[in-house]
Amino acid sequence: MKQNFTVRQGALDGVEAFLSVAQHRSFRRAAAELGVTPSAISQAIRALEARVGAALLIRTTRSVGLTEAGERFLLRAKPAFEELVAASEVARDLGQRPAGLLRLTVPRAVVPILLERLIASFCKAYPDVEVEIVASADLVDIAAEGFDAGIRQGQFIEADMIAVRLTPAHPLTVVGSPDYLRRRQRPELINDLRRHACLRMRRSNGSIAPWSFVNGNEAVEVIVSGPLIANDMPTMLGGAVEGLGLAQVPEPIAAGAVKAGKLVPVLEPFAPMAPGVFLYYPSRHQMMPKLRAFIDHVKSRSDSILLSAAGKVRAKTNMQRR
Known part of the structure; x- marks a missing residue:
């Protein structure tokens, strides 16, 4: 029979309070560390013990100790909780500054003529962002395939995407x-x-x-x-x-x-x-800073790219007129 491994709501409540009391062997010092009252710490641990189904702490008027169940709970819960805290810090860091892996899907043909200059300048400007370019002619679903953005000819971009022009028609x-x-x-x-x-x-x-x-x-x-x-x-x-x-x-x-x-x-x-080449990405209310930085970088350089391309078109037109 398939087991349900979903963490039920509130299952982690009181864990931080327990770990702090176990470390300090004191409700008062744990309360000071977490910025709450000793009464709040006591209530959180009683609720945790009720959910676990076993006493975790031995309380006397002079000291606080761990039961056997408390020792085993501490052994497993402490590293797990530290990992959760570390994971939160990593996610928070990625949400506050341009960092992490930026994945782009692009046609192979545009890499040497357009993308190399953009990527080189972006990597120099944002050294904490790793850029992965997957060069393919396939029209992939960027959200489903784990890409942050893509570059394609305008006629191949879905209507629900936000597009930034890179070249003129x-x-x-x-x-x-x-x-x-x-x-x-x-x-x-x-x-x-x-x-x-x-x-x-x-x-x-x-x-x-x-x-x-x-x-x-x-x-x-x-x-x-x-x-x-x-x-x-x-x-x-x-x-x-x-x-x-x-x-x-x-x-x-x-x-x-x-x-x-x-x-x-x-x-x-x-x-x-043809309508030209565009950078495109999903409409997101919570955009990661790495993608926002890349979009801003592209926009800041798209004018020079467009002017250069337009100049080439004008030069060719003038030659044809002659």
Whole structure:
């Protein structure tokens, strides 16, 4: 038969009073230590003895001693109570200052282009906080999986989350290597993708994502095919760099390879806009200081990140106009 190990309400009442009397062998000194009257100490211990079902103390007019039951109770209760006090102090410390383990779930692609600078500066500013980054393309339930916050593209964030913008909106760009585009005729229209090898992304729910475009004011989704299916952007981008085919990725992820001449954007007039990257976290009335410190840190640096990204977009737009 399953046993019930739930601690009943009030089971710990009187334990601190008993431990203090056992230490001092005096109701008066125990009362002074705890800041109550000797009468209150006596009542608390009588109630404890009633719940335990045995006398714990031997009281005379001259001294206070322990019964055998009291000795055994002291042996087990003292270390347990000290652990409870220590646990309370640790929890109180975490609730009063930024400290402890901060767990973040992020896509692997954003770590080198966005998160490394934020984490490095945060760790220097808050040395008592340990940061754990779990890089994964999966859309996890951050509360159920024990994460404090996450970083994701805005379109993948649930409506009940609080989101802090990290980047401006950006296009989803189709890119291919110069070698691949020499072997295949460069696509000029969306329908031209039928003749191309297209690298695809498998979503966390198991489905393969279509490619998204805009044609005038109309949103268009296209089912493509190709030699590689991946579940993260860096793998798909790497396949494109190696000439396996075309890939559709957020522009910031491809920017380094494009600048280095390893990839070339195509179908740019049809590129849809993605909402950008956000830090998100549950709405909590009692937020731990470590998370509050990280959010404030991100907000204090998000303006410079946004301005830098916006400057790159303006520079690219000006070059295209020329």
